[in-house]
């Protein structure tokens with residue numbers, strides 16, 4: 324196959340006319356809803372409580388009659404209670420780390436793994452990788468879906484996969500040099516770590532064969548994209564997914580437009596709701612992304628509330644794919660901080676910090692309670708080589724605090740650290756240290 328032939332991994336599916344896509348969605352939605360109701364007692368109980376039955380679904384719009392699924396459903400049914408197939412038919416299990424509560428477990432039949440591999444191959448090709456490329460996969464392998472999800476898709480596309488996982492960053496740089504990967508897959512914060520370690524080793528990644536970064540699994544700003552493209556000499560595209568739905572592979576940007584992520588509507592139904600009223604928002608407005616799986620066998624999910632804030636864009640994309648675009652996820656509604664009445668996402672702070680003179684693109688936000696008010700301290704780091712005497716640091720702290728106040732409207736204290744002082748990411752970066760404890764009863 325020539326490179327041009329593989330612009331689409333599955334042209335028929337990726338460019339399906341909208342009318343055909345909607346008919347396919349409705350047929351698959353009916354099967355999903357019927358199967359979940361018939362085979363998962365937890366789902367049946369929720370449908371019954373909402374007084375809705377699978378036969379109430381006669382058009383895609385009827386989806387709004389069905390109850391939402393939330394993370395707590397997975398916890399309540401831990402570990403296998405939401406599976407719609409006998410456990411023996413589940414060939415793969417993944418789990419979330421459980422840092423914010425009990426872990427949640429997700430399962431896949433062989434058919435699910437095959438579909439997932441196809442979807443990821445589609446994503447990797449859409450992002451701009453081609454069969455024959457060497458793909459350095461620095462997403463974590465193991466219970467996290469990133470490593471294996473990308474791995475199976477890349478093999479399916481016909482790439483040579485380097486399954487390096489996260490960590491041992493100097494070795495990653497050496498592998499990039501020695502094996503000559505054209506594609507780098509990692510979280511954006513880990514890609515930044517690789518870039519920095521490479522620079523410290525005297526390696527100019529821009530001179531290496533790597534030309535494409537497929538970054539995701541955490542929110543990142545356009546400013547971060549520009550920074551990574553510049554440091555690594557690559558094109559960087561965004562990859563989105565969540566384990567409860569499938570893992571990576573739900574949506575990806577194309578390298579043609581780099582403007583919103585193609586959400587694969589033949590496998591998923593996307594809605595955006597107002598997280599407060601739970602009503603659908605108007606087309607194009609921002610809200611919480613809700614996803615229904617259309618082809619999952621082991622773990623069908625009806626109206627899963629992702630907590631991710633985004634908006635849908637239905638205008639055609641320059642690449643020719645017909646599927647809806649999910650615009651960059653700015654953050655999760657549970658990551659939103661309310662500082663003295665102002666709503667702030669960490670990614671807004673990131674967008675302001677990157678490119679700020681004398682400041683490195685590393686940051687952490689510390690939240691404390693002062694009396695009855697929340698207070699935010701922003702920890703930033705001097706760029707390597709920038710003047711780091713007390714007066715320069717104090718002046719940077721003042722300038723950054725002023726910039727944030729004037730652009731986001733929030734007052735914060737800025738603590739300026741020396742180069743290398745803030746923790747570096749090995750996977751998903753921890754952006755917020757919440758020291759507020761539980762509110763007093």
Ligand code: DLL
Nearest residue numbers: 469539540541542562563564565566570571652655
């Ligand atoms: O992070 C799956 C994944 C792996 C996606 C590799 C992309 C690449 P979870 O660990 O279940 O799954 O975390 C899912 O991470 O609800 C979002 O809040 C966040 N997230 C994932 N991708 C993006 C992205 C994987 N591109 C949660 N932009 C999701 C912003 C993202 N947030």
